[in-house]
Amino acid sequence: xxxxxxxxVLIDVLQEVGNIGSGNAATALSTMINKKVDMNVPQIKVLExxxxxxxxxxxxxxxxxxxxxxxxxxxxxxxxxxDMDSSKNLVNMLFGRMDGGELELNEMDMSALSEVGxxxxxxxxxxxxxxxxxxxxxxxxxxxxxxxxxxxxxxxIQFGITGDHAIFIETQFLQxxxxxxxxxxxxxxxxxxxxxxRTLGVDM
Amino acid sequence: MEMIKVGMADYKATKSPGVLITFGLxxxxxxxxxxxxxxxxxxxxxxxxxxxxxxxxxxxxxxADTGIDALIDEMVKLxxxxxxxxxxxxxxxxxxxxxxxxxxxxxxxxNAIASKEKLKDHRIRILAEDTGGNFGRTIELNTxxxxxxxxxxxxxxxxx
Numbered sequence: 182x183x184x185x186x187x188x189x190v191l192i193d194v195l196q197e198v199g200n201i202g203s204g205n206a207a208t209a210l211s212t213m214i215n216k217k218v219d220m221n222v223p224q225i226k227v228l229e230x231x232x233x234x235x236x237x238x239x240x241x242x243x244x245x246x247x248x249x250x251x252x253x254x255x256x257x258x259x260x261x262x263x264d265m266d267s268s269k270n271l272v273n274m275l276f277g278r279m280d281g282g283e284l285e286l287n288e289m290d291m292s293a294l295s296e297v298g299x300x301x302x303x304x305x306x307x308x309x310x311x312x313x314x315x316x317x318x319x320x321x322x323x324x325x326x327x328x329x330x331x332x333x334x335x336x337x338i339q340f341g342i343t344g345d346h347a348i349f350i351e352t353q354f355l356q357x358x359x360x361x362x363x364x365x366x367x368x369x370x371x372x373x374x375x376x377x378x379r380t381l382g383v384d385m
Numbered sequence: 386m387e388m389i390k391v392g393m394a395d396y397k398a399t400k401s402p403g404v405l406i407t408f409g410l411x412x413x414x415x416x417x418x419x420x421x422x423x424x425x426x427x428x429x430x431x432x433x434x435x436x437x438x439x440x441x442x443x444x445x446x447x448x449a450d451t452g453i454d455a456l457i458d459e460m461v462k463l464x465x466x467x468x469x470x471x472x473x474x475x476x477x478x479x480x481x482x483x484x485x486x487x488x489x490x491x492x493x494x495x496n497a498i499a500s501k502e503k504l505k506d507h508r509i510r511i512l513a514e515d516t517g518g519n520f521g522r523t524i525e526l527n528t529x530x531x532x533x534x535x536x537x538x539x540x541x542x543x544x545x
Contacts, residue, residue: 234392241409248481334412345394
């Protein structure tokens with residue numbers, strides 16, 4: 182299986198995929214909150230399952246996960262993950278609250294976060310479409326607030342069916358003043374992963 | 386006490402003292418096994434119900450069926466007597482809800498059912514079960530007492 186033997190060339194290609202996808206997503210986020218958003222170089226993480234739970238740091242730390250299916254010529258998932266402080270700061274910016282609001286995320290906050298996730302993942306998918314010529318769309322979001330390990334295990338299980346590694350194309354976002362820190366993951370299914378690479382001209 | 390960490394698709398067996406811990410069970414199921422007479426314990430963190438449905442099944446720890454078999458073997462090697470082993474299980478949640486009819490979405494429930502069936506095949510009694518729901522769980526097996534602590538975010542902590 183190709184993900185069990187990723188070489189430097191493949192990693193470069195995947196980093197570029199992550200770069201273009203999350204670059205567009207970062208721009209969309211920046212437009213929404215009217216603040217500068219930077220992103221780190223995408224990380225291509227090929228993990229054994231036993232290491233998956235720690236991919237976001239502390240496996241027990243609560244996070245907000247917004248999860249999308251990817252449909253069309255490629256199948257897979259996109260997941261947008263924010264820690265609790267970032268989620269709170271993000272909704273405060275969106276709603277123009279100055280006082281920090283309540284400590285807990287309410288229903289309206291959750292629905293705002295889903296919508297942000299929606300716009301981000303759609304920009305990600307659109308730029309992948311432009312890059313590859315493949316038709317892609319994202320499904321409606323599903324959101325959950327829970328332990329990081331439990332959230333990230335959901336896409337990992339999909340990989341369990343076909344192999345012994347999970348692959349995540351991860352880009353970290355950082356809003357200028359450090360108020361929002363989040364991760365966006367592209368999680369292609371294995372067949373789609375190979376198709377994506379072929380489309381991008383990688384000889385397998 | 387020594388903390389022995391069990392990852393996803395992983396299992397560990399040990400002899401008391403020590404704590405076996407696995408973090409952030411979502412749809413996965415944690416199977417805690419304990420033999421009171423020899424104080425040999427084991428913990429498995431399985432992610433899929435059955436090795437038979439899947440071609441790539443070399444990693445036994447991934448599946449409820451082969452994972453439980455392997456964990457019992459490991460415990461017997463450490464001196465456990467199979468007829469004394471009892472079980473407590475937790476996990477099998479559905480973290481995200483989607484409207485589509487994808488079988489993968491019921492994976493938590495299927496993992497829990499498969500684990501119970503396998504334990505039944507081995508005639509291992511299940512003393513406690515905390516499965517289902519839509520939240521994650523961290524579980525800690527005290528190998529001295531056989532107590533299992535189940536921690537959640539927003540759904541409390543309990544010891545079974």
